[in-house]
Amino acid sequence: MLSGHESIRLETKRVSGKMVGKALETVCAFANTTGGWLVLGVEDPSKARGPQRLYGVEENQEAVDELIRKLGTHLLPAVDGTQIFRVPCTLRDGSQGSLVALHVPASDKVHSILDDGTWTRGQASNREMSASEITELSYRRGVRSAESEPVDVDFDLLVTDTWRLYLRGRGLAPTGIADQLYRIGLAKKVGGELRPLRAAVLLFADHPGALLAAGGTRADVRVFHYRGNMIANEEVPNLRKPPKTLSGPLYHLISQTHAHVLDELAGGLTLAASGFRTIHRYPERVIKEALTNAVIHRDYRLNREIEVRIFDNRIEVLSPGLFPGRITPATVHRAGSFARNPLIATNLREFPEPPNVDAGEGVRMMFSLMRAGNLYPPQYRELREQAQEAIIVTLLNEERPPVWEQVSDWIDRNGPIANGDLCRIANLDTLKASKQLRRWVEQGLLVADPNRGKRNMVYSKPTGDATNGRPDLLS
Incomplete structure (x- = not known):
């Protein structure tokens, strides 16, 4: 620490009365970014070097106490999981003293400071976020969801066979759809008039992708079936057949996509190099869970379709958006349930034979069944560098040594x-x-x-x- 520089995950400060406000900004910024360490009692590296940076918190213990108190009163909401350590050390003058180190975790919320804005962390400093950046972070962390936004779609377009199936599943009599959607939280008033939420259009419209396209979002699934194990960057794509676009209300879209993918896999493949046929051995429940998760948990504000890519040696399911909350590719198999789109997830369970009955256990089931089949576990990655961010899950059709x-x-x-x-x-x-x-x-x-x-x-x-x-x- 003493020989290094401040970074996106490390900041040091000498303690003073003015330190408290800046330290709160750093805690807020760490929580809104990737987490980090704030170490108090240490001089800025541009002003001193090595052990000469160690002033200790004894310079102003009252300021440290004030900061710790304000962590619970001035951060909105409070940052859960912040840890405080007192570290004994030898100070720059040879006396014994101590530092205080705060470890701030990356949060699953968006934090602000009372009367002092919302902050993010750069490479070695803090910056106040703009309104658009705060909105973007709220969507990425699942604090806000596009499913709960009202859309300009006529209610009559939602009176479909799927809507009637839903009513029967809930034991409701068909009355006025606008009022019924309002009462179950799938419509809200805008300027005194009721408007359906995006979730209602996705759940009940016959062609939700077409209705939502005018607003710059998509809701369909595209299935690509490739020859070989790679996408060839050639003039003629190495597709076995033209891509298939699937659309419809989410309840039917999940079952249609599952059936189509299984049909593609059913006959196996003849490998051109050897003439042998390979049989896809993925457990059916694993495929359905991967597709169901992509449809239910994708970010519906993004103008990108779900993509399913079938190769000779694997299946890839690409779902627009990143993991919400504190879920990461490394923890997804043990993190439990965090629904980016709780309205969609909850209302899908009201249909006969709902696709998402595993409530929080589906991903664990995927890992368990792949292991039982002696296959590699599902591989999750976040594609952050693309124009439209996405999660990709890969199922390898290969025996695990x-x-x-x-x-x-x-x-x-x-x-x-x-x-x-x-x-x-x-x-x-x-x-x-x-x-x-x-x-x-x-x-x-x-x-x-x-x-x-x-x-x-x-x-x-x-x-x-x-x-x-x-x-x-x-x-």
Whole structure:
């Protein structure tokens, strides 16, 4: 810490009366970004070096007390999970004193300071957020959802067979649809007039994608079936057939997409290179859960369709938007349920044979069934660098070697793995271990450290996420 510079996840401050306001801005910014450490009693690195930076909190303990008190009264809402550590040390003048280190987790909410705005963290400083940035962050974290926004769609377009099926499922008599949607929270008043929410259009309209397209959003599913294991960047796409666009109310869209994907997989594939046929072995429930999650939990404000990509060796399901709340690719299998679109999720359960009966257990089921089938676990990634952000889940159609479970557990406990580690774990020679590591990289199960040379390369899981864990600052 003393030899480093302030960063997106680290800030140091000497304590003074003026420190309190700036420190609150840093806590707010950390919570609204990726979390971080605020260390009090340490001079700015531009003003001192090494141990000469250690002034201690004894300079102004009253200011530290005021900051700790205001963490609970001036941050709206309060940042849950903030930890405070007192660290004894030898100060710059040789006396004994202490620092105070605050660890601020990345939050699943959007935080502001009482009478002092909403802040985000840059590479080494804080910046007040604009109104549009606050709105964007609210959507990304699931604090706000496009499903709850009123849309300019005529109620008569929602009086469909799907609406009538829904009414029967709830035991309701068909009366005026506008009033009924209002009473169940799927319509709201705008300027004194009722308007259906986007969730109602998605649930009941025969063609919700077409109705919502005028507002710059999409709601359909596109299925692509490719030859081989890659998308060829050629003049003629390596598609086995033209892409299929599926649309309809979400209850039917999920079942239609599931049936279509299963039809595509049913006959197996003839591999051009060998003439052999390969059979897709994904458990049917896993495929349906991946598709159901994509439809229910996608971000419906984004102008992008759900994409299903079928390759010879895998299926990819791409869902617009990022993980809401504190869920990450590394924790999705144990994080439980966080519905970005609770209106959609709740009302789908009112249909006969609802697609989302696993309420919070679906992803765990996917991992369990893939493991029982001796297949690799589902691989989750966030695509943050695209024009429209998305989550992609990959299901590999390949038997998992017994050693993978040992390697996966080893990485979870020890961090990145090297060739020599795999040799010891699996009793392999160097060449076979190297080939296996390269194979796992090709499959997307591991990523090579770009900062290492070939001779001392280490590998980690792409789903590893250090930003939400507590960095080892105090060791």
